[in-house]
Amino acid sequence: MERIRQQLQDHKDILLKLTTDLDLQKAQLKETTALKTERQEELREADERYTRSKARLMDISSAKEYNALEKEMEQLKRKVEETREQLDHLKEAIEVYERSISEKEEKILDLRAHIENADHDAEGQITRLGDRITTISAQREAAQKDIKIHIIKRYEFIRNRRDGQAIVAESKGHCEGCFMRIPPQLVIELQRESALIACPSCQRLLIHKDPDTDNGSAER
Numbered sequence: 191m192e193r194i195r196q197q198l199q200d201h202k203d204i205l206l207k208l209t210t211d212l213d214l215q216k217a218q219l220k221e222t223t224a225l226k227t228e229r230q231e232e233l234r235e236a237d238e239r240y241t242r243s244k245a246r247l248m249d250i251s252s253a254k255e256y257n258a259l260e261k262e263m264e265q266l267k268r269k270v271e272e273t274r275e276q277l278d279h280l281k282e283a284i285e286v287y288e289r290s291i292s293e294k295e296e297k298i299l300d301l302r303a304h305i306e307n308a309d310h311d312a313e314g315q316i317t318r319l320g321d322r323i324t325t326i327s328a329q330r331e332a333a334q335k336d337i338k339i340h341i342i343k344r345y346e347f348i349r350n351r352r353d354g355q356a357i358v359a360e361s362k363g364h365c366e367g368c369f370m371r372i373p374p375q376l377v378i379e380l381q382r383e384s385a386l387i388a389c390p391s392c393q394r395l396l397i398h399k400d401p402d403t404d405n406g407s408a409e410r
């Protein structure tokens with residue numbers, strides 16, 4: 191259950207990061223678009239001034255004035271060229287932002303749909319696992335009714351210390367939990383089923399497994 195929840199959380203984290211990145215890029219796009227508008231206005235002004243200067247050139251009589259105006263026009267021309275270049279760069283940047291934004295928006299839509307489905311699936315899996323746990327708990331409770339309380343306590347004690355495995359088989363004089371040898375006297379007692387026998391090494395409760403029924407090799 192934890193794993194399912196973790197996976198879902200990971201996807202939600204990715205979605206959050208994508209959404210944050212998207213907001214950031216949208217802000218950058220807005221800024222770049224504003225800059226573009228500004229440069230366009232500058233370009234329009236410089237163009238206008240250039241046209242006006244060109245018209246004034248016809249009315250000028252003195253060479254000094256003519257030279258000054260010509261110099262100014264030269265500067266305006268450079269300014270127009272520079273601004274055009276900047277505008278080109280800005281337009282490129284805007285295209286890149288727009289492309290990236292639409293890609294992110296698409297990814298976000300996909301991921302949202304995926305998470306919604308996964309949420310639904312996880313919900314189902316968690317419900318099924320929960321049901322199973324309820325069933326098993328009920329079965330265990332029913333089984334425990336027939337067992338003495340001190341035995342249950344001992345069982346729980348061992349189970350908590352041995353990775354949830356409290357009962358193991360004894361086979362051919364060995365504990366199948368820790369694979370240590372069990373003293374023959376204990377094996378005999380176990381075969382008689384006269385008492386609850388624990389493995390002396392790992393303390394797990396033992397049940398006797400008949401080697402004949404296990405692998406067919408007779409040991410008589």
Ligand SMILES: [Zn+2]
Nearest residue numbers: 365368389392
């Ligand atoms: Zn053992």
